[in-house]
Amino acid sequence: MNFASGLPDPRTIPKNEIKEIIAEAFEIYGYQVLQYSPSSGLSKLVKEVIKFVYRTRGLRANLNNVIIVSGSQQGLELVSRIFIDPGDIVVVEEPTYLLALNVFKLRKARIVSVPVDDEGMDVNVLEDIVKDLKKDGKKPKIVYTMPVAQNPTGVTMSINRRKHLLELAEKYNFIIVEDDAYGLLSFDYEQPPIASLMGLNNVVYISSLSKVLAPGLRVGYVIANENIINKMYVLKQFMDLGTSVLGQAIAQIALEKGVVDKNAEYAKRLYRLKKNLMIELIDGMFFSESWRSNPKGGFYIWVKLNKNIDTRKLFEQSKRNGVIFTPGANLCVNTYRCLDAMRLSYSNPSEDEIRIGIYRLSSLIREMANVS
Amino acid sequence: MNFASGLPDPRTIPKNEIKEIIAEAFEIYGYQVLQYSPSSGLSKLVKEVIKFVYRTRGLRANLNNVIIVSGSQQGLELVSRIFIDPGDIVVVEEPTYLLALNVFKLRKARIVSVPVDDEGMDVNVLEDIVKDLKKDGKKPKIVYTMPVAQNPTGVTMSINRRKHLLELAEKYNFIIVEDDAYGLLSFDYEQPPIASLMGLNNVVYISSLSKVLAPGLRVGYVIANENIINKMYVLKQFMDLGTSVLGQAIAQIALEKGVVDKNAEYAKRLYRLKKNLMIELIDGMFFSESWRSNPKGGFYIWVKLNKNIDTRKLFEQSKRNGVIFTPGANLCVNTYRCLDAMRLSYSNPSEDEIRIGIYRLSSLIREMANVS
Numbered sequence: 001m002n003f004a005s006g007l008p009d010p011r012t013i014p015k016n017e018i019k020e021i022i023a024e025a026f027e028i029y030g031y032q033v034l035q036y037s038p039s040s041g042l043s044k045l046v047k048e049v050i051k052f053v054y055r056t057r058g059l060r061a062n063l064n065n066v067i068i069v070s071g072s073q074q075g076l077e078l079v080s081r082i083f084i085d086p087g088d089i090v091v092v093e094e095p096t097y098l099l100a101l102n103v104f105k106l107r108k109a110r111i112v113s114v115p116v117d118d119e120g121m122d123v124n125v126l127e128d129i130v131k132d133l134k135k136d137g138k139k140p141k142i143v144y145t146m147p148v149a150q151n152p153t154g155v156t157m158s159i160n161r162r163k164h165l166l167e168l169a170e171k172y173n174f175i176i177v178e179d180d181a182y183g184l185l186s187f188d189y190e191q192p193p194i195a196s197l198m199g200l201n202n203v204v205y206i207s208s209l210s211k212v213l214a215p216g217l218r219v220g221y222v223i224a225n226e227n228i229i230n231k232m233y234v235l236k237q238f239m240d241l242g243t244s245v246l247g248q249a250i251a252q253i254a255l256e257k258g259v260v261d262k263n264a265e266y267a268k269r270l271y272r273l274k275k276n277l278m279i280e281l282i283d284g285m286f287f288s289e290s291w292r293s294n295p296k297g298g299f300y301i302w303v304k305l306n307k308n309i310d311t312r313k314l315f316e317q318s319k320r321n322g323v324i325f326t327p328g329a330n331l332c333v334n335t336y337r338c339l340d341a342m343r344l345s346y347s348n349p350s351e352d353e354i355r356i357g358i359y360r361l362s363s364l365i366r367e368m369a370n371v372s
Numbered sequence: 373m374n375f376a377s378g379l380p381d382p383r384t385i386p387k388n389e390i391k392e393i394i395a396e397a398f399e400i401y402g403y404q405v406l407q408y409s410p411s412s413g414l415s416k417l418v419k420e421v422i423k424f425v426y427r428t429r430g431l432r433a434n435l436n437n438v439i440i441v442s443g444s445q446q447g448l449e450l451v452s453r454i455f456i457d458p459g460d461i462v463v464v465e466e467p468t469y470l471l472a473l474n475v476f477k478l479r480k481a482r483i484v485s486v487p488v489d490d491e492g493m494d495v496n497v498l499e500d501i502v503k504d505l506k507k508d509g510k511k512p513k514i515v516y517t518m519p520v521a522q523n524p525t526g527v528t529m530s531i532n533r534r535k536h537l538l539e540l541a542e543k544y545n546f547i548i549v550e551d552d553a554y555g556l557l558s559f560d561y562e563q564p565p566i567a568s569l570m571g572l573n574n575v576v577y578i579s580s581l582s583k584v585l586a587p588g589l590r591v592g593y594v595i596a597n598e599n600i601i602n603k604m605y606v607l608k609q610f611m612d613l614g615t616s617v618l619g620q621a622i623a624q625i626a627l628e629k630g631v632v633d634k635n636a637e638y639a640k641r642l643y644r645l646k647k648n649l650m651i652e653l654i655d656g657m658f659f660s661e662s663w664r665s666n667p668k669g670g671f672y673i674w675v676k677l678n679k680n681i682d683t684r685k686l687f688e689q690s691k692r693n694g695v696i697f698t699p700g701a702n703l704c705v706n707t708y709r710c711l712d713a714m715r716l717s718y719s720n721p722s723e724d725e726i727r728i729g730i731y732r733l734s735s736l737i738r739e740m741a742n743v744s
Contacts, residue, residue: 007408015403022394031387034586036379070442070590070612077611103610214406216617218442238475239449240442244616245588 001357003325006151006299007348009274012267013214017259018250025249033249039237041068041221042248048255049221056184056261059196059205064226067233068219070243072181075206075222076100077239078232079142079177080107088141089133093121095302095331095338097151100144100179112140113333118294120157121145123164130172142175142204148191149182152331152343153302154275154295156186162194169202180207182298184264187272191296200225209251211299212264217247271299274346278354282344285362287369299347304328305340307369314342318364323357373729375697378523378671379720381646384639385586389631390622397621405621411609413440413593414620420627421593428556428633431568431577436598439605440591442615444553447578447594448472449611450604451514451549452479460513461505463546465493467674467703467710469523472516472551484512485705490666492529493517495536502544514547514576520563521554524703524715525674526647526667528558534566541574552579554670556636559644563668572597581623583671584636589619643671646718650726654716657734659741671719676700677712679741686714690736695729 025033040046046066053059069075076099084090086108092101094113104111114126126143133139143165147157157165169176178194195205200223208220222232236242254260275295282292282303293302305311311327318324328341346354397405412418418438425431441447448471456462458480464473466485476483486498498515505511515537519529529537541548550566567577572595580592594604608614626632647667654664654675665674677683683699690696700713718726 005408010403010407013403013406015398015406018406019395019398023391026387026391031382031385032588034385034387034390034588035382036377036582036587070616073610074612099610099613106607106610210408215408215613216404216406218612218614218616235478238445238471238478239611240446240590241471242590244442244590244619246618246622247616250618 001323001349001353001360003323003344003346003349003357005345005348008211008215008267009270009347012263012270014259014263018214018254021250021253021257021259024253025246028253029249033246035245037242037245037248039242040233041066041243042245042252045248045252045255048252052255052260053207053223056264057180057196058192059223061200061223065200065223065229067222067229067236068243068248069222069236070218070240071210071215071220072179072206072208073099074239075220076103076179078222078235079204079206080104081235082228082231083142083175084109089138091126091129091140091143092333093145093150094333095152095328095341095343096144097146097179098326098331101331101333104144109141111333116150116153116155118155120147120150120155120161121165123161123168126165127168130168134172139172140174142177143169144177144179145194146179146181147194148180148186149295149297151182151298152300152326153293154298154300155293156191156296162197166194166198166202174202176203178203178205180205181211183207184212185268185271186297187268187275188296195223204228209260212267213251213254213260217250218244219247219251268297271347274351274354275301277351278344278346278358281355281358285358287366299345301344301346302328303342303344305365305369307340309365309368310339311342314364314368317368318361321360321364323360325361373695373721373725373732375695375716375718375721375729377717377720380583380587380639381642381719384635384642386631386635390586390626393622393625393629393631396625397618400625401621405618407617409614409617409620411614412605413438413615414617414624417620417624420624424627424632425579425595428636429552429568430564431595433572433595437572437595437601439594439601439608440615440620441594441608442590442612443582443587443592444551444578444580445471446611447592448475448551450594450607451576451578452476453607454600454603455514455547456481461510463498463501463512463515464705465517465522466705467524467700467713467715468516469518469551470698470703473703473705476516483705488522488525488527490527492519492522492527492533493537495533495540498537499540502540506544511544512546514549515541516549516551517566518551518553519566520552520558521667521669523554523670524672524698525665526670526672527665528563528668534569538566538570538574546574548575550575550577552577553583555579556584557640557643558669559640559647560668567595576600581632584639585623585626585632589622590616591619591623640669643719646723646726647673649723650716650718650730653727653730657730659738671717673716673718674700675714675716677714677737677741679712681737681740682711683714686736686740689740690733693732693736695732697733
C-alpha cells in the first residue's frame with residue numbers, strides 16, 4: 001500500500017487514446033516527430049497550451065510568454081537557476097513540496113516558511129515576515145506557492161489571500177512562483193490561478209500535463225513575462241537542448257482534440273471519490289485527537305496526529321506492514337513542527353488498498369500511542 | 373542550405389521501425405510507458421545500454437555505473453553541476469562543441485584550451501599546461517574531449533595520445549569527460565573510447581542515441597564510477613524527475629532488437645558518402661591557401677581560409693544567399709585564432725544542397741578575398 005508516491009491513478013492515463021494520437025503524430029509530423037526541435041518547444045504545442053490555459057484557467061498568455069519544459073520539475077529548476085543566488089531568501093509554504101524545497105536548498109537559498117491553514121498560505125504571516133525583512137534592507141526573491149489543491153495539504157488559497165499576496169509582491173517587489181500542478185483537479189469549483197488576476201508582472205506560472213494526461217511524457221510549461229521566458233530559453237538549451245519531441249507532439253494533439261480536458265474531468269471525479277473514501281476511513285479509524293486537512297483537490301491529505309508520535313518511526317513500522325507514506329518532517333522547513341504529521345496520498349492506490357492500508361495504519365498508530 | 377545545424381539526415385531516422393517499436397512498447401509496458409519511472413532510468417534500458425556499449429565500444433559497465441539522461445547535453449550539464457565550482461579550471465579542445473563551452477562558462481569555470489590537430493587534442497600541450505598549473509598549486513578539474521570524430525573537426529585522437537591523456541589524468545588527478553556522441557559514426561575503423569582502456573577511474577563517459585536512432589527521443593546515458601552516478605541520480609531527480617519514459621521504452625526495444633546497431637551502420641555509410649562529396653567540392657572550389665580537416669567520422673568539416681576574411685562577416689553575406697554555417701569564432705576560446713575558420717556540416721543537407729551551397733560559398737569567399 002503506497003500512500004507515499006505522487007503517481008496518478010493508472011485509470012487516469014488514457015493509454016488507448018494516446019496510442020491513436022501517436023499514429024496521428026506520425027501522420028502529421030512525419031520523421032520530424034523524432035528530429036531535434038527548438039529548445040523553446042514545438043510552436044504548435046505552444047499555441048495549444050495558450051488556448052488550454054485560457055479556456056481551463058482563464059489565464060491569458062501570448063507566444064512570447066510560454067516555454068515548454070520537461071515537466072513542472074524542470075520549471076522549478078529553471079526558476080531557481082534564474083532567480084536564486086546563494087543566500088537569497090525564498091519563502092515556501094509549510095508544509096510544502098519536497099522536491100521544490102530541495103531545488104531551492106541546492107541553490108543555497110535561505111528558506112523561510114509560512115504556515116498553511118484551511119485558506120491556504122497565511123498571507124498575514126508572510127506580510128509580517130516581509131516587513132521585518134524590509135527593516136534589514138532585505139526582501140524575499142521569490143515566494144513559492146501552490147494556491148490550488150496544495151501539496152501536501154490539498155487546501156486552496158482563498159481569493160482574498162491571493163489578492164493580498166499579489167499586492168505584497170507588487171509593493172515589496174518579489175516574484176510569486178505559482179505551481180499549478182493540481183490546478184485542474186479542483187473538486188468543487190474552479191479556482192483561478194494568481195497569474196490570471198492581474199497579469200504576469202510579478203508571477204511565474206508553472207504547470208504540466210503529468211496529472212491530467214500522462215507523467216511519462218514529461219511535458220510541462222512555464223508562463224511568465226517575456227524577459228523571464230527568454231532567459232529560460234537559453235538555459236533550457238544548455239540543460240537538455242529541448243523536451244522530447246514525440247512527447248510534445250502527443251501533448252499538442254491531445255490538447256487539440258480535447259482529450260486532456262475530457263481526461264481531467266474524469267480524473268477529478270475519480271480523485272474526489274478516492275479522497276472521500278480515505279477521509280471517511282481516517283475520520284472513522286484514527287483517534288479523535290488527530291487532525292486532517294480538508295482537501296479541495298489534488299492527490300493528498302495532511303494528517304497531524306497531535307500525539308507524541310514521531311511519524312518517521314511510525315514509517316519504519318508501517319513499512320514492515322506493507323504500508324508507506326511520507327513523514328511530515330520531510331516536507332517542512334521547521335521539521336520539529338511536523339514530527340507528528342504525515343502526507344497520505346490517495347491518487348495511486350486502489351480503493352481496496354486504501355481500505356486495507358488505512359486500517360493497518362490506524363492500528364499501528366493506536367499501538368504506538370497506547371490507545372486502544 | 374543549412375551547413376550550420378547538427379541535425380541528422382532524415383534518412384537515418386528509422387521512422388517506420390520506431391512506429392512498430394512503439395506498438396510493442398505499449399504491449400510490453402502497458403500504461404507504465406506513460407507513468408513516472410525512476411530518475412535513474414528504466415532498468416531494462418540500463419541493461420540494454422550496458423550490452424550495447426560493450427558490443428559496440430568495448431566498454432564494460434555494471435548497473436551502478438549508468439544513468440539514463442535526456443540526451444548528451446543533460447550529461448554535460450550534470451557533469452558541470454557536479455564537478456565545476458566558480459573559478460575551477462576546465463580544459464577544452466580548440467575548436468570545441470559550443471554548448472559544452474557555454475555550459476562550462478555558465479558555471480563560471482576558467483576555461484583553458486588545447487589545440488586539435490590531425491591526431492586530435494595535442495596532449496603534449498596539455499601536459500605543459502598541467503605542469504605549469506601545478507607550479508601554482510593548481511590543476512584542471514576536468515578535461516573535456518571528443519576523442520572520436522571530434523566536433524567540429526571530425527578528427528579522431530590517436531591511441532597513443534589517449535593513453536597519454538589517461539596517464540596525465542591519473543598523475544595529476546583530473547577527470548576526463550569523454551563525449552562519445554559520434555563514436556558509432558567512425559568512417560574507417562572503430563576507435564575504442566578512452567573509458568574502455570583502463571576502467572572508469574578517471575573518466576566520465578557520455579553518449580546518446582541522438583545520432584544513431586532519433587534525437588527527438590532525447591535519450592542518452594552517462595557511464596562513470598558509482599560515486600559519480602549516485603550524485604547524478606539525485607541531481608537528475610531535481611532537474612526533471614526522469615527522462616521521458618516512452619522515449620526510454622523505445623530506446624530499450626530498439627537496442628534489444630538490434631535496430632540501433634543496424635541503423636548506425638547505415639548512417640555511417642551515408643555520412644561517409646556525404647563527407648566525401650563535400651570534401652571533393654571544397655578541394656575543387658575553395659582557393660588553394662585554405663585548409664580543411666580530414667574528418668574520420670561524424671557530421672562536420674573544419675575549414676580555415678587562411679586569408680584575412682572574418683567568417684562572421686562572410687556569414688552575413690552567405691545568409692542573404694541562402695547558405696548558413698557556423699563561424700569559427702563561436703567554437704573557440706581564443707576567438708582571434710578562429711576568425712577565418714568555419715564549421716561546415718554535411719549531416720542534414722541533401723547531396724544537391726551540398727553541391728549548390730558549397731558552390732555559392734566558394735564564390736562569395738573568392739569575392740571577399742578578391743581572388744578571381
